[in-house]
Each structure stands twice: as C-alpha cells, then as structure tokens.
Amino acid sequence: GWDGGSGEDGGEGGEWYRRAYFDDGTPLGAASSRECRIDSVSQSWAVLSGAADPARARRAMDAVERHLLRPADGLIQLLDPPFDSADPTPGYIRGYLPGVRENGGQYTHAAVWAAMAFARLGDTTQAWALLGLINPINHARSADGVATYKLEPYVVAADVYACPPHVGRGGWSWHTGAGGWMYRLIVESLLGLRREGTLLHVAPRLPADWPGCTLRYRFGETCFPIVVTRAAAGEDIGLRVDGVAQPDGAIRLVDDRQPHQVELRLG
Numbered sequence: 001g002w003d004g005g006s007g008e009d010g011g012e013g014g015e016w017y018r019r020a021y022f023d024d025g026t027p028l029g030a031a032s033s034r035e036c037r038i039d040s041v042s043q044s045w046a047v048l049s050g051a052a053d054p055a056r057a058r059r060a061m062d063a064v065e066r067h068l069l070r071p072a073d074g075l076i077q078l079l080d081p082p083f084d085s086a087d088p089t090p091g092y093i094r095g096y097l098p099g100v101r102e103n104g105g106q107y108t109h110a111a112v113w114a115a116m117a118f119a120r121l122g123d124t125t126q127a128w129a130l131l132g133l134i135n136p137i138n139h140a141r142s143a144d145g146v147a148t149y150k151l152e153p154y155v156v157a158a159d160v161y162a163c164p165p166h167v168g169r170g171g172w173s174w175h176t177g178a179g180g181w182m183y184r185l186i187v188e189s190l191l192g193l194r195r196e197g198t199l200l201h202v203a204p205r206l207p208a209d210w211p212g213c214t215l216r217y218r219f220g221e222t223c224f225p226i227v228v229t230r231a232a233a234g235e236d237i238g239l240r241v242d243g244v245a246q247p248d249g250a251i252r253l254v255d256d257r258q259p260h261q262v263e264l265r266l267g
Helices: 040-048 054-067 108-120 124-134 136-140 143-149 176-190
Strands: 193-196 199-202 212-219 222-230 238-241 244-246 250-252 262-266
Touching: 040 054, 040 108, 054 108, 108 124, 108 176, 124 136, 124 176, 136 143, 176 193, 199 222, 238 250, 244 250
Parallel strands: 222 262
Antiparallel strands: 193 199, 199 250, 212 222, 238 244, 238 262
C-alpha cells in the first residue's frame, strides 16, 4: 500500500510504497516503522510492473534517491534503517548484522532494479549514475578503494556492506544472478535493445555526453551492426535498416548471412 499520509491509505507521510504487513497488521516499510522505514524493492517494482500511478511512481523513486542512495559510499541500500531489535521480528533477514547483505546493505539485485526503474521513468542521468555506483570497476580506481572493497573489480558482487566499520566492503563475490540483472540493465534498459520473436526494438537511453554508440547484434549467422548517432539540425530522426525507414523502431531479424546496415538517429 501507499504510505502517503493524511487523506491517503497510508500512515504518516512517507510518500512511498510499503513493503509488506505482519500477521497482526503492522506495516513494514512505513514512515512510522522503527526499522525498515523504506525498502527499495517496492518502489522499483511499482515502476517496472507498470502498476503504479505515474505521479506516485515518481515520488516513490524520489524517496529512494533521498533515503537509500549513498554516492559518497558507492552503494545503494536495499532498506533503511536495518533490522536490529524491534518487534514484530521479520525473521531470517535479521540473522544478518545491521548493514550487511539484505539487512540494510546494498543487495545488488535491488540496486539494479532501482536503476532500471529510473530508466523506465525517463531519468537517464540518474539511471547511468546508479550503474556507476553498481559497476565493480569503480570500486578499484584507487588504492584506498581496493583496500575498502576487498573483492575482484571485474565481477559483480551480490552485496556491499553499508555499516561501519566496513562501509563499502564487498560481500558475496562472483554472483551470477546479480551479474545477469546488471547485463539486462545495460543492454535492455540503457542501450535499449528488446527482442520480441524476430523483432529487435532499439530505443537507447544514452548519457548526454555520448555522441552515439555502435552495437553489433548477431542473429544466427547474420550480423546487424547498429550505428546510433544524434541527429544534426535538419536531419531526419528514426531507424533505418538497409536504407529503409522503420517507423515502429524495430529491426526485422532474418538469418540470411548477408551484410546489413542499421542506422538510428536520435532527436
């Protein structure tokens, strides 16, 4: 439910979606909660599912930005404050120390979903900023960063600690689930490739300082090089495949082993 305050169905003005309810009706993820006042999963999936009212979806993700993003520490918390001693007990999650893994640390699945949600809202700048926080290579750009993170910078970790004295330390390394979601964030949400059968939709969300990019998509034994540029004044925008405009923004995939030329000009 929405934790929106007076006149809404929620509590005391949290301006975000609650996470769940205990058996006795006590809300979890409400502004009135002592622990887990806000959880990012409810906000992100309100957007990604398409179920949220657009105005509420924007306010929910604004709450994630205010309460759970920690750029200085290079992480995105799953929830805050962590579970510790309050009743009712949430169960298994409290087995982790406060600020570790799901219990108030960065849980990378959820961090990726937050970036996807910002992209879905059209907030390209914030989506790329969150990718920068998640990207493990950015934890190893200095000797101090390496000493803090303590993991390989070339694979994705399941979690990053958020509580002193281990803020910024990586947890469970080589996590394929988190890596898979990060791949989808980059390829689908940001570079904008989405396949439906033999249709490949192309709708990239590029950083403002990128003049364009080149993607190579292979279908069977056929390669489709996709050149993305920003249209100059007076130039037509849109997708062209082998010189033919594609008004629906989709490439018809055919495995004919022939060279193809795909151009996308962004407005």
